[in-house]
Amino acid sequence: MAMAHASASSEATKHDEGVVEGGHPLLCPGKAQERFTKVYKFGGSSVASAERMKQVAKIVCLFEEEAPIVVLSAMGKTTNNLIIAGELAVESKSSEVKDLQPLREIKELHERTLDELQIDEETRQEVMDLLEELGQLLIGVSLLKDLTPRSLDSLVSFGERLSTRIFAGYLRSVGVPSVQHDAFELGITTTDQFTNGDLLYKESIDNIRKNLKRTAKLEGWDNLVPIIPIVTGFLGQGSKTGAITTLGRGGSDLTATFIGLALDIDEVVVWKDVDGVMTTDPRVVPSALPIPMLTVDEAAELAYFGATVLHPQSMQPLLEKQRMKEIETGQDFDKEYIDFKVRVRNSYNTEAPGSIICAGARDMSDTLLTSMVLKSGVNMLDIVSTRMLGQYGFLAKVFGVFEDLQISVDVVATSEVSVSVTLDISKIWARDLDEDELSKLENSFDGLATVKLRTNRTIISMIHNSDQSSEVLARTFRVLGNLGVNAEMISKGAFKNNLAIIVEESVGDRCLQELHKEFFS
Numbered sequence: 001m002a003m004a005h006a007s008a009s010s011e012a013t014k015h016d017e018g019v020v021e022g023g024h025p026l027l028c029p030g031k032a033q034e035r036f037t038k039v040y041k042f043g044g045s046s047v048a049s050a051e052r053m054k055q056v057a058k059i060v061c062l063f064e065e066e067a068p069i070v071v072l073s074a075m076g077k078t079t080n081n082l083i084i085a086g087e088l089a090v091e092s093k094s095s096e097v098k099d100l101q102p103l104r105e106i107k108e109l110h111e112r113t114l115d116e117l118q119i120d121e122e123t124r125q126e127v128m129d130l131l132e133e134l135g136q137l138l139i140g141v142s143l144l145k146d147l148t149p150r151s152l153d154s155l156v157s158f159g160e161r162l163s164t165r166i167f168a169g170y171l172r173s174v175g176v177p178s179v180q181h182d183a184f185e186l187g188i189t190t191t192d193q194f195t196n197g198d199l200l201y202k203e204s205i206d207n208i209r210k211n212l213k214r215t216a217k218l219e220g221w222d223n224l225v226p227i228i229p230i231v232t233g234f235l236g237q238g239s240k241t242g243a244i245t246t247l248g249r250g251g252s253d254l255t256a257t258f259i260g261l262a263l264d265i266d267e268v269v270v271w272k273d274v275d276g277v278m279t280t281d282p283r284v285v286p287s288a289l290p291i292p293m294l295t296v297d298e299a300a301e302l303a304y305f306g307a308t309v310l311h312p313q314s315m316q317p318l319l320e321k322q323r324m325k326e327i328e329t330g331q332d333f334d335k336e337y338i339d340f341k342v343r344v345r346n347s348y349n350t351e352a353p354g355s356i357i358c359a360g361a362r363d364m365s366d367t368l369l370t371s372m373v374l375k376s377g378v379n380m381l382d383i384v385s386t387r388m389l390g391q392y393g394f395l396a397k398v399f400g401v402f403e404d405l406q407i408s409v410d411v412v413a414t415s416e417v418s419v420s421v422t423l424d425i426s427k428i429w430a431r432d433l434d435e436d437e438l439s440k441l442e443n444s445f446d447g448l449a450t451v452k453l454r455t456n457r458t459i460i461s462m463i464h465n466s467d468q469s470s471e472v473l474a475r476t477f478r479v480l481g482n483l484g485v486n487a488e489m490i491s492k493g494a495f496k497n498n499l500a501i502i503v504e505e506s507v508g509d510r511c512l513q514e515l516h517k518e519f520f521s
């Protein structure tokens with residue numbers, strides 16, 4: 001936990017009923033609540049600058065009756081900058097590290113934010129110390145000429161450690177009692193799989209319950225006061241090594257839903273820069289519409305297939321809650337509403353109701369298609385058996401190769417003697433396999449199959465009502481036919497709500513735009 005000092009305490013004690021920022025009244029939210037009532041998660045886009053942090057503080061105070069725990073990501077593009085800085089440090093002399101462009105950008109952004117938010121001296125010093133430590137770590141990377149997954153996790157952790165300290169300092173300075181927490185200090189524990197740790201539920205839930213306190217004694221406030229905890233998203237602590245781990249890119253959403261589960265909170269609000277989960281990526285189709293309600297399955301599917309709006313695993317705690325409830329009551333909650341939901345809202349447009357995601361089923365009678373997702377930069381392999389017909393065990397051998405090489409596959413289409421697959425698109429660090437790895441993969445099929453690798457493919461995923469698949473298929477292929485686009489692979493499981501179509505990357509956006517017109521105009 002960072003020092004829980006109340007910086008502008010003179011102001012705060014003057015206004016212990018609420019606070020005043022530039023004459024604008026802000027209330028300390030959820031004062032009367034004995035327990036936390038919400039989790040709010042703000043992503044990088046919502047805390048990208050001092051201005052944005054002020055807006056986030058207003059949102060935290062806007063819903064006065066709610067007592068939220070706040071989970072924050074790193075400011076803006078800080079995580080990307082940290083990764084690039086690490087990669088550059090490996091190739092740089094240690095004396096050059098301090099001048100690396102991404103490091104300079106990180107420093108400038110955080111120092112500017114400290115100034116613009118007029119953060120108190122003590123918090124400022126903590127932030128400056130962290131920036132110094134970051135520089136030292138990069139020098140270490142440069143000296144060792146090595147950036148291991150373990151050091152990469154320590155490196156990227158600075159993003160969230162910096163943003164949460166600044167934001168908690170700002171809240172205190174405007175009179176909102178607030179305490180910063182590093183997830184790894186709180187006891188959010190993961191496997192030691194660096195860059196992609198899995199949460200250890202039992203341990204982490206116990207620790208969160210023990211360590212996340214509703215009240216604290218802060219300097220500048222007379223008594224124990226209800227506080228707003230500000231928790232680093234994305235980070236954890238490896239159970240064996242004790243080192244900092246991360247939950248995979250975009251993992252702050254998962255931190256938020258997990259804390260919601262641990263504290264039995266009924267709503268986790270994920271604040272984004274869009275009006276909710278949209279019918280498709282608004283960057284490709286500006287006329288995309290918010291979806292009022294989705295099931296966990298729908299949300300998980302669209303996250304997994306590339307919609308960056310939510311982390312693919314962030315829905316897991318909702319399913320876990322459903323499972324716990326079923327064990328507790330002996331009832332089947334498959335078709336019933338569970339009192340634990342995620343709401344995606346727009347921090348730039350607080351009037352918009354957002355999208356609600358909950359476990360269990362929803363009435364699909366009026367729904368043909370929920371949303372469409374585009375995932376570009378996909379590698380596809382066509383694998384054809386060298387022996388024709390009747391070769392039992394062919395698929396087992398093919399998947400044995402993937403197992404040996406530890407490569408996951410996503411979309412699969414098979415016949416008896418051939419199989420086409422796309423390689424794992426959810427690779428959390430978005431690292432494409434390099435040339436060497438791809439040729440090693442091709443060579444691994446020698447004697448078993450001929451292999452053709454096709455790069456630069458796009459997967460279009462149509463998340464739809466599986467009871468109406470035929471109509472979705474017919475209309476989708478009519479649109480593609482009219483565009484003269486050839487689907488190179490199609491996959492549609494019998495019970496699944498996803499129709500996946502692989503096309504050449506160059507036509508992906510155009511297909512999505514026309515398909516959106518067809519289904520949502």
Ligand SMILES: Nc1ncnc2c1ncn2[C@@H]1O[C@H](COP(=O)(O)OP(=O)(O)O)[C@@H](O)[C@H]1O
Pocket residue numbers: 042043044045046073250271272273274276277278279280281282283306307308309310371
């Ligand atoms: N189906 C979708 N619905 C909403 N946003 C989407 C969708 N697909 C892609 N996006 C993109 O996801 C972005 C939000 O995700 P992200 O930038 O990771 O948020 P944050 O950093 O705030 O957590 C949006 O700005 C939008 O462009």
Ligand SMILES: N[C@@H](CC(=O)OP(=O)(O)O)C(=O)O
Pocket residue numbers: 042043044045073074079080159233234248249250251252253
């Ligand atoms: N900062 C981390 C974790 C995260 O969740 O970020 P965001 O909420 O901005 O997607 C990342 O960029 O991956």
